[in-house]
Amino acid sequence: MNCRLPLPLLVQKAGKPSIQSLLLEEIAAYLAARNQRPYRAKQIADWIYQKRVNSFDEMTDLPHDLRHRLAEDFAVGGVETVRILGSDDTTRKFLFRLRDGNLIESVLIPASPALYGERSDRRTICVSTQVGCAYGCKFCASGLDGFSRNLDASEIVQQLLAVEKASGEKIDNVVFMGMGEPLANFSNVVRAIRIINAPWGLEIGARHITVSTSGLVPQIRKLADESLQSRLAISLHGATDLVRNKIMPVNRKYDLTSLLSACEYYASRKKQRIYFEYILIAGVNDAEEQAHLLASHARRLGAKVNLIPYNTVEGLEWSRPSRTRQERFLSILREHGTVATLRHEKGHDIDAACGQLRLQTKRSERGAVAPVATTLAH
Ligand code: SAH
Ligand code: SF4
Numbered sequence: 001m002n003c004r005l006p007l008p009l010l011v012q013k014a015g016k017p018s019i020q021s022l023l024l025e026e027i028a029a030y031l032a033a034r035n036q037r038p039y040r041a042k043q044i045a046d047w048i049y050q051k052r053v054n055s056f057d058e059m060t061d062l063p064h065d066l067r068h069r070l071a072e073d074f075a076v077g078g079v080e081t082v083r084i085l086g087s088d089d090t091t092r093k094f095l096f097r098l099r100d101g102n103l104i105e106s107v108l109i110p111a112s113p114a115l116y117g118e119r120s121d122r123r124t125i126c127v128s129t130q131v132g133c134a135y136g137c138k139f140c141a142s143g144l145d146g147f148s149r150n151l152d153a154s155e156i157v158q159q160l161l162a163v164e165k166a167s168g169e170k171i172d173n174v175v176f177m178g179m180g181e182p183l184a185n186f187s188n189v190v191r192a193i194r195i196i197n198a199p200w201g202l203e204i205g206a207r208h209i210t211v212s213t214s215g216l217v218p219q220i221r222k223l224a225d226e227s228l229q230s231r232l233a234i235s236l237h238g239a240t241d242l243v244r245n246k247i248m249p250v251n252r253k254y255d256l257t258s259l260l261s262a263c264e265y266y267a268s269r270k271k272q273r274i275y276f277e278y279i280l281i282a283g284v285n286d287a288e289e290q291a292h293l294l295a296s297h298a299r300r301l302g303a304k305v306n307l308i309p310y311n312t313v314e315g316l317e318w319s320r321p322s323r324t325r326q327e328r329f330l331s332i333l334r335e336h337g338t339v340a341t342l343r344h345e346k347g348h349d350i351d352a353a354c355g356q357l358r359l360q361t362k363r364s365e366r367g368a369v370a371p372v373a374t375t376l377a378h
Contacts, residue, residue, distance in 0.1 A: 018154035019074040020048060020161070023191070024200045030073075036066060045200040048076070052161065075099070079158040081166055094163055098155060102148060104128040106159040106178055108167055122208070124173040127159045129189055130180025135214050137235075138247045139281060141313045142179040150185040156192035160202060174204055177212040177233070177277075183219035190223075193230050206230045212277060215244075217254040220262040224269040232266050233275040233306075234259070238285050239293035247284060263301050274303045280329060281310045282321040291329045295336035305333055305340040 022030070028041035040062065047059045055076055056067040078099045086092035092108045107126040133140070134147035159178075160171055174196060176182040182189045193209055195201040206229035213220060214235045223232065238244035244251035251259075267274050276298060280286050298305050307330055309320040320326070326342055333340040 016073065016075045018078050018152070018158070019044070019070070019076055020154035020157045020195070021152050021191070022074075023194060024198065034066075034069065040066070042200060044070075049161075049201050052165065077158060077161075079104075079155060079162050081162050084166060092167065094159075094166065096159065096162060098131075098151075102131045104131060104151065104155070104159070104179060106163055108163050108169070108171070110169070122173040123169050123171050124175055125160055125163055125171045126175050126177045127156055128178030128180055129156060129176055129182040129185050133180050134184065135181050136249050137214060137237075139237075139279065139284075139310065139313070139316065139318050141316075144313075144315070150188055151180070153188045153191040153195060156188065157195050157202070160196065171202075172204060173208045173210075175210045175212065175233070177210075181214055181216065182211050183213045183216040183223065186219050186222065190226055190228065193228055197228070197230070210275070214248055214250045215254050215259045216250070217258050217262045220259075220266055224262075224266040229270065229272075231272060231275070232263075232270075233277050234263060234303075235279075236276045236294070236297075237279050237281075239290045239297060243285050243290065247281070260297060260301065263303070267301055267303075274301060276303050276305045277308060278305055279308045279310050280321050280326055282319045282325075284318065286321045286325055286329055288328070288332060291332035292336070295333050295338045298333070298338045298340075299336065305338055307333075307340060307342045309343070 019027075024041055024045055027044055028038055031040050032038065043061060044059065047053050051058075053059060053076070056062070056071045056074075059067055059070075062070075080097045081094060082097050082103075083095035084092060085095075086108075090110075092110075094106045094108065096104050096106070098104065105128060109124045109126065128151065130150050131148035132145050133142040136143040160174065164171055176189065189211065193206070193211075196204050196209060197206050209230040210233050211223065211230055212233040212235055220232070235248075236244075237247060238251075239256075241251060241256050244256060254262075263274055266272075276294070278285070278294060294305065297303070307326065309326055310318055312319060321329075330340055330342045
């Protein structure tokens with residue numbers, strides 16, 4: 001063993017895969033091909049996910065030459081925290097810069113009401129899965145700048161690591177509801193879920209991981225066939241094709257009938273209740289008739305409905321209905337026996353709707369608007 005190797009181990013070549021993209025068995029296979037002992041794989045995973053080191057050099061129970069080799073082949077990390085908005089007891093937003101300069105964001109929602117998990121005291125992180133989004137829903141900030149690229153699994157996993165590091169809090173609920181369409185980045189998202197869920201990884205129970213989709217029917221069926229018990233949320237936002245077609249171009253490809261039957265398939269394969277997300281937008285999808293129809297879709301699937309008052313996006317003219325109208329919509333659902341909640345958006349004041357912080361930052365970097373506050377407000 002050569003213990004006197006120079007240690008330029010922190011120098012990470014751009015373009016190297018990050019070690020956080022690998023499953024334990026892949027680390028083991030990499031090591032086996034280099035005649036290393038199998039137990040080293042678990043040691044490496046412990047350094048990354050338990051001890052949370054930032055370089056191979058810190059993995060002190062690995063031989064120097066192995067550390068050096070790993071550093072040649074992989075990066076550790078690659079997500080840099082550039083901004084945090086919000087305070088300890090409210091929603092906090094994290095803006096990250098990736099190795100190629102792209103910006104993504106995550107939202108941490110502490111002690112929120114039980115939206116996805118069963119308990120009500122969970123710290124939920126909302127993660128991004130793509131830079132931008134190609135699906136162009138008319139109300140959404142994420143699609144405004146178009147689509148740049150998919151995140152790899154490590155860039156998804158690292159959002160959790162970085163938020164836990166910056167906040168000092170343990171995350172116990174994950175929702176794939178940040179920027180991007182998770183099911184359009186299927187293999188990286190499934191890989192990230194496996195790492196987040198694994199006992200050697202972040203050890204978050206699959207039932208506390210929720211993937212949200214605008215309605216990619218073939219991928220919903222594919223996800224149903226994966227050996228994962230993560231949960232599924234559908235961004236419905238309209239109970240008829242007429243309404244969905246107006247605001248969600250994806251519905252022209254996969255209409256409501258095919259979407260609901262894919263949901264039925266998912267619910268029966270997983271023996272799970274799915275969630276319908278329904279943003280309430282004034283004059284667009286908040287008519288009473290929509291509530292009655294939504295209740296009937298939910299009954300058919302045994303789905304739970306989360307109503308979300310629309311969060312205003314700079315540059316878009318949409319707005320949320322009055323509180324009375326929101327409550328009326330909710331009570332119609334409940335009259336039908338639908339399990340439904342009306343979310344009171346905690347992060348409204350800090351532009352919590354996904355994609356907005358990034359958009360503001362990009363605009364301010366281009367000099368279009370004044371920069372937003374960058375400090376943690378207490
Ligand atoms: N692409 C996926 C996941 C990311 S969007 C999807 O569409 O499901 C996460 C959720 O935020 C979706 O339900 C989306 O419709 C919602 N959303 C987008 N813009 C919003 C806004 N301005 N106010 C409230 N919710 C919004
Ligand atoms: Fe993309 Fe989801 Fe936004 Fe639609 S709502 S543009 S699918 S991120």
